[in-house]
Amino acid sequence: MIRALQKRVLFSSLVLMEPRNYMCTTRRTQDKANKSAMDQEDKEELERERHLRERFSQKIQEAMPQYAQQGPESCSSGTCGAQQTPSSMMFFRFMFFLTSLLLLMALLQVSDKNSPFNIMQNIPWWQLPLSSVSYFTLMRALLPYREQRRIKEEYEVASRLNPKLTLDQFFAQRYPNMFQGYQTQQQEVVAAVSACLASANDLNFVRTISRAAGSARDIRASVDNIIGTLKREYPHLFQNTGAPPFSSVGV
Incomplete structure (x- = not known):
């Protein structure tokens, strides 16, 4: 009778341990699946951001042809950016000095007390x-x-x-x-x-x-x-x- 009870106890202990091991294995499997899904979502999000940046830079280059002519090699060399052409620089300087001259003449007319x-x-x-x-x-x-x-x-x-x-x-x-x-x-x-x-x-x-x-x-x-x-x-x-x-x- 004692042997029978021991067998019953051992049998019941094994029965109780097997579900625990099964539950732990299930949790680990679910955690791995969730982690892989999150990693996949992060990769997709990064990929979308990269595509958006590329499209945005492409639109900027299309809107400003002088930047599109520089090519990617200029960006790799560190010279990519807002570079003005010599003609635009000359025009900007001309307009600056002309505006300054006109403003100075107007101030002289106003402040000329001997007029x-x-x-x-x-x-x-x-x-x-x-x-x-x-x-x-x-x-x-x-x-x-x-x-x-x-x-x-x-x-x-x-x-x-x-x-x-x-x-x-x-x-x-x-x-x-x-x-x-x-x-x-x-x-x-x-x-x-x-x-x-x-x-x-x-x-x-x-x-x-x-x-x-x-x-x-x-x-x-x-x-x-x-x-x-x-x-x-x-x-x-x-x-x-x-x-x-x-x-x-x-x-």
Whole structure:
């Protein structure tokens, strides 16, 4: 009976050990399978990233032909990168120096305190020659900005050659018919504006001239409108003939 019990115990122990060994073997097999699957996924991910990098670099080379011409041997030598051609370098330098020169010229124009126009604008208007102020007022009211700038630069160059040259002399010499109307000569217009300037206590008449000039698309028509407006606003300054009193104009 004891032998029978021992056989039963041994038999049951073997039966219990076999499932344990089977379970351990199953776990190891599953771990190896999972590890190989993860390694395979990592390899596939790396392969996808490599393909994406190659496609991206290919698109860059297609978009920038100068890099595509270098070839892979230049990249292996360590010279692959953003290399500019000599023509592009020359163009970049030219644009840089041109922009710097234009900026410097603009700063000089702004900071030039000895400019005749800057000096004239800093002096009180009642201390300036009436004819010069009249020409300046007509220029601001009738001419576009580009034309004003061109005349300003031309006058500054001429004043450097002749420091005593006034603005009215400049217009009389170079632009004797610029402010001429259909019915009025330029001298009459300047005399009328100068007479109104001498009679006015402030510069409100400048606004009157600007409103009378309008858009100034037709300068000659705008000049006639200015004369008509001045005759209505300052009737006591005009004689029976409709002409302004030239004797009241002082320089």
